[in-house]
Amino acid sequence: MSRIVEVRGLCYAWEDGTEALRGIDFNLDAGQTVALLGPNGSGKTTFALHLNGLLQPSAGSVLIDGVAVRGKHLAAIRRKVGLVFQDSDNQLFMPTVLEDVAFAPLSAGLSPEQATDKAIAALRQVGMESKSGKAPWHLSSGEKKRVAIAGILASDPLLLVLDEPTTFLDPPGQRSLATLLAGLPQAKILITHDMPFARSLAAEAVFFQEGSITARGSLEQIVTQFDW
Ligand SMILES: Nc1ncnc2c1ncn2[C@@H]1O[C@H](COP(=O)(O)OP(=O)(O)O)[C@@H](O)[C@H]1O
Ligand SMILES: [Mg+2]
Numbered sequence: 001m002s003r004i005v006e007v008r009g010l011c012y013a014w015e016d017g018t019e020a021l022r023g024i025d026f027n028l029d030a031g032q033t034v035a036l037l038g039p040n041g042s043g044k045t046t047f048a049l050h051l052n053g054l055l056q057p058s059a060g061s062v063l064i065d066g067v068a069v070r071g072k073h074l075a076a077i078r079r080k081v082g083l084v085f086q087d088s089d090n091q092l093f094m095p096t097v098l099e100d101v102a103f104a105p106l107s108a109g110l111s112p113e114q115a116t117d118k119a120i121a122a123l124r125q126v127g128m129e130s131k132s133g134k135a136p137w138h139l140s141s142g143e144k145k146r147v148a149i150a151g152i153l154a155s156d157p158l159l160l161v162l163d164e165p166t167t168f169l170d171p172p173g174q175r176s177l178a179t180l181l182a183g184l185p186q187a188k189i190l191i192t193h194d195m196p197f198a199r200s201l202a203a204e205a206v207f208f209q210e211g212s213i214t215a216r217g218s219l220e221q222i223v224t225q226f227d228w
Pocket of ligand 2: 044045046163
């Protein structure tokens with residue numbers, strides 16, 4: 001089984017001195033899905049931002065597919081690790097859905113034709129090809145989330161990291177997102193407070209408290225242990 005994520009002793013302090021991560025050890029293998037649970041402010045988002053180098057550790061290391069997340073590796077790592085932000089409005093920025101999804105493959109050096117082919121294939125995977133000519137900001141929250149996921153799939157990632165993906169979705173939208181994700185082969189890290197959603201995708205969970213991972217085990221074991 002190949003190791004996709006290997007985090008050792010990760011510490012991070014924000015500029016104002018907030019110690020958001022205090023020595024995180026974490027690993028994830030190909031095809032695994034794990035839920036990140038824990039109270040608001042416990043460091044889950046800060047952790048996620050290290051997985052593709054949007055933040056750099058104050059101490060410790062992050063390896064993706066065996067490669068350190070820094071310096072000259074960053075562009076390649078950002079293609080391997082797709083981060084889906086909580087609010088899709090922070091993720092979608094091109095005039096049309098198709099251009100948005102084609103943006104990453106174009107930036108990676110594919111020709112416009114190849115990038116468009118990649119984008120169409122990714123939009124098909126998330127059931128959004130019929131919306132390819134629309135402006136992203138005219139879509140519903142669930143549709144925006146799908147387009148954000150397509151934008152990541154267009155780079156053929158190894159890992160999907162989703163930060164509270166069901167927050168702005170209605171119950172049918174939450175279920176259909178779970179169905180979509182269940183059909184994707186990538187390893188997944190799901191940050192969520194939505195237990196039906198977590199249960200439908202992840203057998204395993206870790207629990208964050210005050211910048212540390214205080215437990216890892218089956219989702220049900222963690223839920224029981226922390227009365228979550
Ligand atoms: N941009 C920031 N500047 C300073 N402190 C921050 C910033 N973002 C988050 N924090 C702090 O870092 C800690 C962890 O936050 P976060 O990673 O967002 O937690 P979670 O995602 O688990 O709710 C909190 O104390 C939070 O206030
Ligand atoms: Mg968060």
